[in-house]
Amino acid sequence: MQELPAMRRVFIHGTGRSGQDAWPRSDGTNADFVSFEPGSTIPEQVATLTAAYSATRVLFHAHSLGAVPAVLAAASDRVDVAGLVLVEPALYDIARGEAPIERHIATVTEARAQAGIGDLQGFWAIFRPLMFDAPFAADRWNAERATAQRWAASNVPWGHAVRVHMMTGIPTLVVTGGWNDEYEIIARKLTRYGARHVVLDGAGHRPQDLPGFLPAAHAFMLRLSN
Known part of the structure; x- marks a missing residue:
């Protein structure tokens, strides 16, 4: 070998x-x-x-x-x-300028703007479908709040x-x-x-x-x- x-x-x-x-x-x-x-x-x-x-x-x-x-x-x-x-x-x-890249950045920016004004649930309603391919569900919100908080505070790439x-x-x-x-x-x-x-x-x-x-x-x- x-x-x-x-x-x-x-x-x-x-x-x-x-x-x-x-x-x-x-x-x-x-x-x-x-x-x-x-x-x-x-x-x-x-x-x-x-x-x-x-x-x-x-x-x-x-x-x-x-x-x-x-x-x-x-x-x-x-x-x-x-x-x-x-x-x-x-x-x-x-890869800036490529359509899928710019769509992702725009969506995350919009979501984080909601978190920035204190609307964590609004952040998650935008962010969750993008990253986890599933819509926001009110009955899961309490269980997912901590996860949403972590993502709202995470570094962007x-x-x-x-x-x-x-x-x-x-x-x-x-x-x-x-x-x-x-x-x-x-x-x-x-x-x-x-x-x-x-x-x-x-x-x-x-x-x-x-x-x-x-x-x-x-x-x-x-x-x-x-």
């Missing part, structure tokens, strides 16, 4: 699960599973990564919103990044000055689930700059939960040593 290149695998979560719970099929061999502080900003998350890995050669694995601090840390020249494995990366900044050229020269694998135009558009943008793209359908926004994820990531790691 070909020997894997020497590097630390760093797994970076998106919104929701954190730590190893966010990467259930990935083992802990020569790996770290990041858990950002709840409520931390994107700049704070970037600072966490650059402080922890300033003296370590790393392969960042990042899911969804976690791709934003991963790319910004990689572009800072303060981390020796051997490669990026971006799973459904929410790099909305690199745009406005962070992420640019596709930041990844130039960094070997990148993009894994998407083939279910959402936004992530497929972002993946196509990245492939134009040399990224490899693998589609693993069947798990929606979490293709890292599928059996095919580990072989794809392993094959990418092997290519880094060639």
Whole structure:
């Protein structure tokens, strides 16, 4: 078996699960599973990564919103990044102007405006159908209020000055689930700059939960040593 290149695998979560719970099929061999502080900003998350890995050669694995601090840390020249494995990366900044991207941003902006004036239920009535493909239901509101509050206060994946050229020269694998135009558009943008793209359908926004994820990531790691 070909020997894997020497590097630390760093797994970076998106919104929701954190730590190893966010990467259930990935083992802990020569790996770290990041858990950002709840409520931390994107700049704070970037600072966490650059402080922890300033003296370590790393392969960042990042899911969804976690791709934003991963790319910004990689572009800072303060981390020796051997490669990026971006799973459904929410790099909305690199795809501005695309209709599905702009629709998503406009809807979230409208929802958060409701939260901003103290109407959390109004926020959830707009946000829930967008993110969970189900309408607001008054009889579930008490049970979902805390979830709505968390989403209303969460970071959004745009406005962070992420640019596709930041990844130039960094070997990148993009894994998407083939279910959402936004992530497929972002993946196509990245492939134009040399990224490899693998589609693993069947798990929606979490293709890292599928059996095919580990072989794809392993094959990418092997290519880094060639």
